[in-house]
Each structure stands twice: as C-alpha cells, then as structure tokens.
Amino acid sequence: MEDKIGMKYSGLMSVYKKEDPQLFEKALTSIINQTMPPAQMVLIEDGKLTTELLDIVEKMQVRFEKNKIFFKIIRNEKNLGLGLSLKKGVESCSYSWIARFDSDDISVNYRMEESINYVCKNPNVKLLGSYIAEIEKDTNKVLDVRKVPKGNVEIKRIMGKRNPFNHMTVFFERETILKAGNYKDVPYFEDYYLWLRVLSRDIEAANIGKVLVKATVDANFLNKRGGAQYLKKEFNFQSIIYKEKYISFPVFVFNILTRGMVRIFPKRALKYVYKIIRK
Incomplete structure (x- = not known):
C-alpha cells in the first residue's frame, strides 16, 4: 500500500500575505514533527508575500528537506484566492493521498499516524477528518472543542445544513477529489462545496472522534464570519448548491434563515449562535 496510502503522502497548504x-512557522513545524510526516509538502504562495513570510518559507524549506521531505x-x-490555489496544489501533489494543512493551525504530532491507520483499516473511506480544539492565540488556552459527526450516515444526513468536516483536519484520496471537480473559486466555502460534490458521488467518509488539530482563534475570528459581505457570500453559496440540487428548496430557505441571517448579528450574539450550531 506504499504509494496508495502509504507511508508516502503529500501535504498541501496555501499561504498569503496577511x-x-x-x-x-508553528504550523509548518507541526508538520515536520509528525510521527508520520509527508513525503512531499506542496506550498502555494498565493500572491506576493511579506519579507518576513518569505524568510520563513526559505528557512522551513531547508528544514523540510533536511528531514527528507520534498518541499515544492x-x-x-x-x-x-484559496479555492484556485488549492486546485493548483491538488494537481501538483505527487502522491495518491493528500493531507490538508492550514497556515495558522497546529497539527498534533500523531495526527497523520492516526489518519493513515484509520484509512488502512477502513479502505472504503476516501475522505477523513477529525475534531479540533480552538485555542486562544496568545495563551494557547482551549476555548472550545469543535466536534463533527463520525459516521458516514450521519455525515451525509447533515451535510446539506452544515459542513460535516473541520477542513484543516482532512485527509483525502487525490483521485476522488479530481473526479469530483477539485477545488473551485467559492470564497469562504471552498472546502464545504468540495465535500458536497465528493459525497454526492456515493463516496464513504468519516471523522475520527479525537482532537488532531489545534486551530488558533483571535479577535478577527468572528469578524470574518459576520457582516453584510459574509451574508452575500453565504447567499451566493446557498444559491449555487440549490441550483445544483445538493439541497432542496426548503433546506435552502432554512439555511438562509439560520446560517445567513446570523451573519448580521452583533459579534457577542454571533459567538453564542456558533456554539449552538456546532453542537
């Protein structure tokens, strides 16, 4: 199974100037420190980066290659944008399985060992995620654990109403992603849109019921998920998946009312709404 799942897989990450x-640097270091690190790391620089970020890329490339990880x-x-960058990244990955990494989240050191063991024991699963812990940026204090449904049936039951995966945890088969049309340019919903297209093809999916990634949360977290701009993007996304028949009209209306309208709530209220939605 070496090239199929293997001890060999590609890591995928996109970074931009902000x-x-x-x-x-912590996110990249956590990849090197995996008990089963990737054979290849694909990093997409999405536009011109700051000098400080470029210095980190140069330094980390040396560290990856010292650890025998090809750094592309x-x-x-x-x-x-994220969708088109990840699309290019998937196409550039050399191995049959790809691990998605975020540029500001920390993977626990056994994340990939757990993921690889799971898909080896469950060969029908082509898309795998896990729980995450949301941590405060400055203190590393755990603020919340974001749980997601573990089984394939439950994942598909809820997928029209909410994203059944924590995107920064996913491990997927490259061929499955390509057959589903790969990532597309749907701002803020690139991953969710891809999962809907993958799961509509009768692909089996799962989530590991453990925290395998620590996601950093700061003051901008709720700002990114609120306001008229996000509401507009939410409406656009819901319109797309309704037109493509991933959801019914009643679900479309439900999503607009429950997911869309909360975008214009005050930040304090939005914080509590997110806790309720995630339960």
Whole structure:
C-alpha cells in the first residue's frame, strides 16, 4: 500500500500575505514533527508575500528537506484566492493521498499516524477528518472543542445544513477529489462545496472522534464570519448548491434563515449562535 496510502503522502497548504508569521512557522513545524510526516509538502504562495513570510518559507524549506521531505513551492503572480490555489496544489501533489494543512493551525504530532491507520483499516473511506480544539492565540488556552459527526450516515444526513468536516483536519484520496471537480473559486466555502460534490458521488467518509488539530482563534475570528459581505457570500453559496440540487428548496430557505441571517448579528450574539450550531 506504499504509494496508495502509504507511508508516502503529500501535504498541501496555501499561504498569503496577511498570514501571521509566527503561526505560519508553528504550523509548518507541526508538520515536520509528525510521527508520520509527508513525503512531499506542496506550498502555494498565493500572491506576493511579506519579507518576513518569505524568510520563513526559505528557512522551513531547508528544514523540510533536511528531514527528507520534498518541499515544492507554487507561486501565484497575483492573489487568486484559496479555492484556485488549492486546485493548483491538488494537481501538483505527487502522491495518491493528500493531507490538508492550514497556515495558522497546529497539527498534533500523531495526527497523520492516526489518519493513515484509520484509512488502512477502513479502505472504503476516501475522505477523513477529525475534531479540533480552538485555542486562544496568545495563551494557547482551549476555548472550545469543535466536534463533527463520525459516521458516514450521519455525515451525509447533515451535510446539506452544515459542513460535516473541520477542513484543516482532512485527509483525502487525490483521485476522488479530481473526479469530483477539485477545488473551485467559492470564497469562504471552498472546502464545504468540495465535500458536497465528493459525497454526492456515493463516496464513504468519516471523522475520527479525537482532537488532531489545534486551530488558533483571535479577535478577527468572528469578524470574518459576520457582516453584510459574509451574508452575500453565504447567499451566493446557498444559491449555487440549490441550483445544483445538493439541497432542496426548503433546506435552502432554512439555511438562509439560520446560517445567513446570523451573519448580521452583533459579534457577542454571533459567538453564542456558533456554539449552538456546532453542537
């Protein structure tokens, strides 16, 4: 199974100029420190980066290659957005399985060992995620654990109403993603849209009921998920998946009312709404 799942897989990450350099370096370090690290790391520089971020890329490339991890950099001349960057990244990965890493989240050191063991024992699963712990940026204090449904039936039952995966935890078969059309340019919903297209093809999926990634949360977390701009993007996304028949009209209306309208709530109220939605 070496090339199929293997001890060999590709890591995938996109970074752009607004990333926090300290978190970016920690995220990359957590990949090197995996008990089963990738054979290849694909990093997409989405547009021009700051000097500080470029210095980290250069330093970390040396560290990856010292650890016998091939470090491949794809440079976008201009910022294309996350969806199109990840699309290029998936196409550039050399191995049959790909682990998605975020540029500001920390993978626990046994994340990939757990993931690889799971898909080896459950060969029908082609898309796998896990729980995450949301931690405060400055203190590393755990603020919340975001749980997701573990079984394939429950994942597919809720997928029209909410994202059944924590995107920064996913491990997936490259061929399955390509057959589903790969990532697309749907701002804020690139991953969720991909999962809907994958799962509609009768692909089996699962989540490991353990925290395998620590996701950093700061003051901007709720700002990114609220306001008229996000409401507009939410409406656009819901319209797309309704037109493509991933959801029914009643679910479309339900989502607009429950997911869309909360975007214009005050931040304090939005915080509690997110806790309720995630339960």
